[in-house]
Amino acid sequence: MSPSDLKETAAEISEWDEFYRSVTKYGFSKNFFKKENIVLPGIKTFFSIPVESTEKSDFSSVAILDETADSKDTVLKVLNILYDKFQVGQLTNYVIVVGDGKSYDHLIKLKSEYGEQMDWVLAYPGDWHIYKNVLPIFVKIYFDAGLRQLATKHHHGATLKVLTECSKFAVTHRTYETAGKPPSRKRRNLKTFAPIKITIHKQKKEIKDQNTVISCLRKKIAFSKHSGNAVKDLDQFLQLPRALCDAEGIPEKGQKATAANVFKNIYSDAFLLQVPKAPVSSKTTVIIDAGGFDDDRKARAISILKGQVVDYDLASGNHEEADTRVWLHASVTTADQVIIYSPDTDVFFIGLPLVSDLNKTVYVQLRDSPYNNSFLSMDKLVKCITLNDSLLQGIDSVLICMQLLFIYSGCDFVSYFRGCGKKTFFDVFRKHASFIVGNGSFSDVHGHNGLYSFYRLICSVYFSKHRAAAFQPYSTPKSLFDSISEGDLHEKHISFISAIREKLWERVVTEVEMMPNHEALKLHWMRCCWVFDYWSQSTSNTHALSDLSKCGWQITDNRLEIVWDTVLNFQKVEKNYSGDQVLDMSIDLDDVISDDTEEFEDPVEVEQPELDGLVEQLDQTDDYWLFSTEEI
DNA sequence: GATTGGCCCCAAGGACCCTT
């Protein structure tokens, strides 16, 4: 490497010349004109003076400041200027002229006065017109709510007919339509007062929840001021982690398809318009269908090999979903090129860590669309992620990480995080990859390190969402994490989560926006690990999976339910916020905790022994969780 | 799946104030 290697590009040279010329021009002019007693404006203003190369706007303004705005003469004058500016008759045939109520009125009058001469003017009613459209709706809603009385006062005693029929607005649609060929208009969406479609039941629950949180917050702040102590511990007023589920405990759903779009944007090289023609030497191609047909073949998984339709139930073992079964088939088939038809984005995420071991060329056909690249080359995708993504260099088992990321952020089996979509998750992960992954611990789904990585991921996501305001002076999640010095790795992560949750309280309005507490997160993570285990066994005939009830779910009356939080936390919240005056406004606790709450098994077994002691302690002091530990 | 509306962040620019 020598200095001569550092040659400027042609573009850089031209940029520099341009810069040099501009600055010199400014400096020289300024200095020169000073002698002539002419003062040039500042450099910022100077550079914004248009020159020949300045891009011309197709937007023109007409100065009429000195004229009376709403007189007929002014409108006529403006129309004459416009006629010249737009060279009507030569370059243009029609000009759309937008006017507010009064000028629109003039326009129409002038048009009828001048007849054919004004055909080029297409009058368009401006924003003012909207009021007329909305007014009847207002009237309808508020007529009996005091509007009747107001109207007689404000319309100088005019009859209510004026109000209900909008007859004081001189110009109506009818005259507008007869004024000439209507121009194609940009569609406007009118805001109406149509009721939002949420069931009243659901709405009531949400409102109750909000009120509870607000009153609790007020109480909490008041107490904190009173005692001079910062409020600690759970930072939660509702029993369910509302970022993950609604007031009924129904998991949050999100859009999976965006994950595919995210990949399309980042790794566009892997998405093809069609499968490349196989070379002559290539032997066989198999097409596997993941259940995309709508006829009787829907339930069957089929494949086409050498023009023959073959059922592959034989090899399907105890796979329950076509999504994983396709990969089993891709693995056992003798063909060396595999095309999988799948309308579901799950499929390529399932296969992501598996394809390298298959030693086959695998393509996934995504949903048919003539405008999109709908074939995904798995090999190219793997290359894009492992080799070409500069943000992910040096990350261990990055393919597994991507799959886990997809699961963590929500899929068919586990809930999504409200307000945090796939895009956010992938962006945050790529941005803070080394911090989140640590020493390859992200993919450690059976140990503590995997959980800690998951914690770091979720914290980073919420950090990024509120980064601008909430976490000064820390600019990255890592710097905040590093600022926590106390305790071992576990305690450090718990403090990390608490720190973020505490800050979030200053920003959020409802608990829906809150990051779940660390135990709720852990339960979510356990469910995710189960899914990961399930997916990673796609290519084997049979699955060996852990008991669901040990992985964040519980089975009551043959029904699978999600365990959202530990019993301890449920009780903390209940103890905390149902004892006194808050009760009036609080959620009906019987509604939220279903009847079988008492039978809850604490899914985190390690914590079971502590439970009894703590509950007893809770019984003694109602306000336990508002006091810091020392005060008890 | 595509469209649309809502929300947030950010950049740009104007108003205003202060300093040089």
Next chain:
DNA sequence: AAGGGTCCTTGGGGCCAATC
């Protein structure tokens, strides 16, 4: 008067969620 700083408004973009 120029320049810099702060505060505020505005418009655009990105993203998510609701809707059909």
